[in-house]
Amino acid sequence: MPDEFVLRVVLAALGVALAAAPLGCFVLWRRMVYFGDTVSHAALLGVALALVLSLPVVLGVLLMALMVAAIILTAESRLHHVDTLLGVAAHSALALGLVAVALLGGAEVDLMRYLLGDILAVGWNDVAVIWGGAILCLGLLIWRWRRLLIASLDRDLALARGLKPRREAALFTLALAVLVAVAIKVVGALLISALLIIPAAAARPMAATPERMALLAALAAAASALLGLFASFRFDAPTGPSIVVAALLVLVMSGLGAAIFRRLRTATEGIQTIENSG
Amino acid sequence: MSEKLIETRNLGLVRDGRTVLDGVNFSIHPGEIVTIVGPNGSGKSSFLKCLIGALKPTSGKITQRRGLPIGYVPQRLDLDRTLPMQVARFLRLAGGDAKGRLAMVTRLGIGNILDRQLGELSGGQLQRVLLAHALVGAPELLILDEAAQGLDQPAVASFYTLIETVRREIGCAVLMVSHDLHVVMSASDRVICLNRHVCCEGTPTVVSAAPEYRQLFGYGTEGALALYRHEHDHRHDPARETGGGHLDRHEDQQEGHSDAG
Numbered sequence: 001m002p003d004e005f006v007l008r009v010v011l012a013a014l015g016v017a018l019a020a021a022p023l024g025c026f027v028l029w030r031r032m033v034y035f036g037d038t039v040s041h042a043a044l045l046g047v048a049l050a051l052v053l054s055l056p057v058v059l060g061v062l063l064m065a066l067m068v069a070a071i072i073l074t075a076e077s078r079l080h081h082v083d084t085l086l087g088v089a090a091h092s093a094l095a096l097g098l099v100a101v102a103l104l105g106g107a108e109v110d111l112m113r114y115l116l117g118d119i120l121a122v123g124w125n126d127v128a129v130i131w132g133g134a135i136l137c138l139g140l141l142i143w144r145w146r147r148l149l150i151a152s153l154d155r156d157l158a159l160a161r162g163l164k165p166r167r168e169a170a171l172f173t174l175a176l177a178v179l180v181a182v183a184i185k186v187v188g189a190l191l192i193s194a195l196l197i198i199p200a201a202a203a204r205p206m207a208a209t210p211e212r213m214a215l216l217a218a219l220a221a222a223a224s225a226l227l228g229l230f231a232s233f234r235f236d237a238p239t240g241p242s243i244v245v246a247a248l249l250v251l252v253m254s255g256l257g258a259a260i261f262r263r264l265r266t267a268t269e270g271i272q273t274i275e276n277s278g
Numbered sequence: 279m280s281e282k283l284i285e286t287r288n289l290g291l292v293r294d295g296r297t298v299l300d301g302v303n304f305s306i307h308p309g310e311i312v313t314i315v316g317p318n319g320s321g322k323s324s325f326l327k328c329l330i331g332a333l334k335p336t337s338g339k340i341t342q343r344r345g346l347p348i349g350y351v352p353q354r355l356d357l358d359r360t361l362p363m364q365v366a367r368f369l370r371l372a373g374g375d376a377k378g379r380l381a382m383v384t385r386l387g388i389g390n391i392l393d394r395q396l397g398e399l400s401g402g403q404l405q406r407v408l409l410a411h412a413l414v415g416a417p418e419l420l421i422l423d424e425a426a427q428g429l430d431q432p433a434v435a436s437f438y439t440l441i442e443t444v445r446r447e448i449g450c451a452v453l454m455v456s457h458d459l460h461v462v463m464s465a466s467d468r469v470i471c472l473n474r475h476v477c478c479e480g481t482p483t484v485v486s487a488a489p490e491y492r493q494l495f496g497y498g499t500e501g502a503l504a505l506y507r508h509e510h511d512h513r514h515d516p517a518r519e520t521g522g523g524h525l526d527r528h529e530d531q532q533e534g535h536s537d538a539g
């Protein structure tokens with residue numbers, strides 16, 4: 001049944017895209033781009049963990065992502081900048097994961113499935129897990145929206161209002177880990193943070209408020225998912241990377257559109273000034 | 279006066295092995311305006327950060343009236359440029375009802391910049407917006423951390439006048455840290471001279487005449503010039519008094535920047 005297959009794939013991609021985009025906005029606002037990278041790279045270690053303990057892959061990935069996130073959030077170093085720590089953690093987690101999967105999983109584990117995702121293999125189970133995770137992420141985000149926003153705006157301002165920025169950060173990280181866990185099958189460990197960051201960045205030039213940026217990012221992500229899937233079927237390209245390339249196209253178009261709009265506006269304002277003075 | 283809004287007992291703070299605050303006793307009552315003055319690195323900003331909970335004191339105790347609404351005006355916002363934030367949205371984020379917000383917008387004269395982005399505002403505009411944000415929740419205590427920093431002299435004067443009028447209308451207590459002594463002093467009920475510990479405190483006239491204050495800030499016309507001459511590591515040691523202050527206002531401002539981090 002090719003129709004049902006297409007529906008499954010579309011639903012899976014849309015679920016991930018819709019949850020990733022608003023989360024990605026916070027990733028940008030909180031300057032956590034590299035953090036997202038690290039958590040998603042740690043996912044591969046999670047795959048190895050799941051294989052060893054015969055757990056569902058989603059669970060292994062979730063546990064590992066949470067563990068690495070917790071380590072990074074609590075780690076403090078007098079010698080290294082947080083960037084350095086994240087860089088070390090991201091690449092070591094990826095390398096360790098690759099080695100562990102190879103050693104523990106043997107030949108039957110197809111690594112490419114977890115690195116680049118394999119959306120064409122999703123079943124209805126996976127779709128359910130993805131939408132469950134996506135709804136959980138979005139629910140968490142909507143529930144904490146105002147508090148998260150103030151905490152992302154300025155830490156001291158949040159504290160003076162009696163908020164707890166650390167708690168908000170922890171909850172946000174939880175949402176991030178859930179997303180990584182459910183998205184790894186669709187886009188793969190290497191490209192998850194692309195799906196977080198690119199649609200959010202594409203939405204930025206068009207948005208005047210955080211809420212509009214989140215909505216526009218969701219729209220951009222959904223469009224990228226559909227466009228990427230279509231291109232992937234049409235040209236027989238790998239699906240995860242195709243979605244990311246589509247997102248990049250949306251970003252470029254949004255940037256160009258915003259630039260042209262600004263030009264036009266200043267130009268008409270200039271003409272008006274000339275007319276008024278003349 | 280009635281019960282204290284917030285009180286510290288024997289507050290101590292050690293950061294990176296350096297004693298920033300040592301045995302600070304402080305309290306503020308409803309409706310009071312208290313100004314904290316002190317030289318570069320005296321722990322003024324750190325003290326405020328302890329009060330709002332951004333820094334955890336190493337020793338001592340902070341007691342705060344239960345559910346005390348605090349309005350905080352930071353030196354500046356640590357705003358990321360990827361976060362779009364219209365002034366109107368920023369004010370809505372503070373809560374309160376639309377009517378109260380509108381009244382505050384009119385009061386502070388920021389009605390014409392409501393659709394602007396926070397990142398595009400001038401220093402003076404941003405200070406007014408931050409003040410409005412702090413006041414929207416009808417705080418009983420307003421805390422300002424060198425809020426007028428980076429404004430030019432007329433703007434500083436009008437900013438403090440604004441704070442005074444607003445305080446009269448709302449009736450909140452005001453606690454501020456400043457080195458604009460000549461402007462601030464006249465508006466304050468009480469001035470606290472801080473240099474790791476409380477050197478002296480009292481009404482502006484009492485403090486500006488106090489030997490501890492003189493020692494910290496040197497001799498100037500009503501404290502205005504005193505600001506530019508003070509010793510960094512003061513001891514209550516008359517022999518060192520003639521050693522000469524070496525700081526100027528410029529360095530004081532740098533202190534503000536490093537404290538913000």
